[in-house]
Amino acid sequence: MAMAGGGGLNRSSSRGQLPPQELLDDLCSRFVLNVPKEDLESFERILFLLEQAHWFYEDNSVEHNPSLKSLSFKDFTSLMFNSCAALRPYRAHLDDIYKDFTHYKFRVPVSGAIILDDTYERCLLVKGWKSSASWSFPRGKRSKDEEDHTCAVREVLEETGCDVSKLLKMDDHIEVSIGQQRVRLYIITGVKGDTVFAPQTKKEISVCNFSKFFLIFSIWVKRILIPRDYIKTMF
Known part of the structure; x- marks a missing residue:
């Protein structure tokens, strides 16, 4: 389905109708x-x-x-x-x-968290809704006038259902730049390994799981994504 700046879209198709x-x-x-x-x-x-x-x-x-x-x-x-x-x-x-x-x-700052369980042996990863989505740390773009730590707490809550506001320490974070975009990830520790995660937003996150901690070193830092080659060894 093509879009033109001043054009319109066909209002009927076998796949469904456009909104009235x-x-x-x-x-x-x-x-x-x-x-x-x-x-x-x-x-x-x-x-x-x-x-x-x-x-x-x-x-x-x-x-x-x-x-x-x-x-x-x-x-x-x-x-x-x-x-x-x-x-x-x-x-x-x-x-x-x-x-x-x-x-x-692609220039809007991103904040999120690297969440470790209470054994310090596993970190929490989330997978997007689409079947082609990659695994990543819970994170997202900052809203207007939002502080980094506030964004991180909000995104973790939205994507996992876990409130880390009392566990987040302002100085415990890593930061990387991807092109013109700054990514800050707070290090969160002490989350119980048997925590039940429940994404709060629809059709955004399909799975939340703790992964073996050593895989944190296999993170592709330039994209903050887990390489597909490692997915089979995660769980």
Whole structure:
């Protein structure tokens, strides 16, 4: 399914229907129009808002109405720029706006945690929702005006259901730079090995598991991902 800056998308297909105008209007009102003025001062902030709208659409609208088509974020953004009156004046520039946003996202700082169990022999890894997803430490992009440690606690809670706010020590962290993006991972110790992990967000994390600690040294630091060659030896 292709997207053009000022074009539209076919509203019917064998795989499902595109969202009706009523639903698009509701998403625009909920996620774009009724936000603080400063959140509409840049296209980067606007597309972050549309990203939240896209997650809501996929996790709620599509899940509760199977006749709706699942959309990529790029196609969803195209629909919103073509249907939302506040965004429509800029639809001719959408290709450039989307490209700039993609580049911008790779500069947003990332925070997370390397979580060790109470034996110090295993660390916690999470696997994304898609079958092709890699294993990694729980982590995510900082929100606007969010501190690194606050982001790390939030991301760990969202991805694992584990609250590490009382275990996090501000000075215990490692930091690497990946291109223009800074990644900070806090070292968290003392999490019980029999902890039951339960991701709080829909369709983001499929599995949370403790892995043998020695594998931490096989982390591909440039991407903070576990090499696929080691996956079979993890558990």
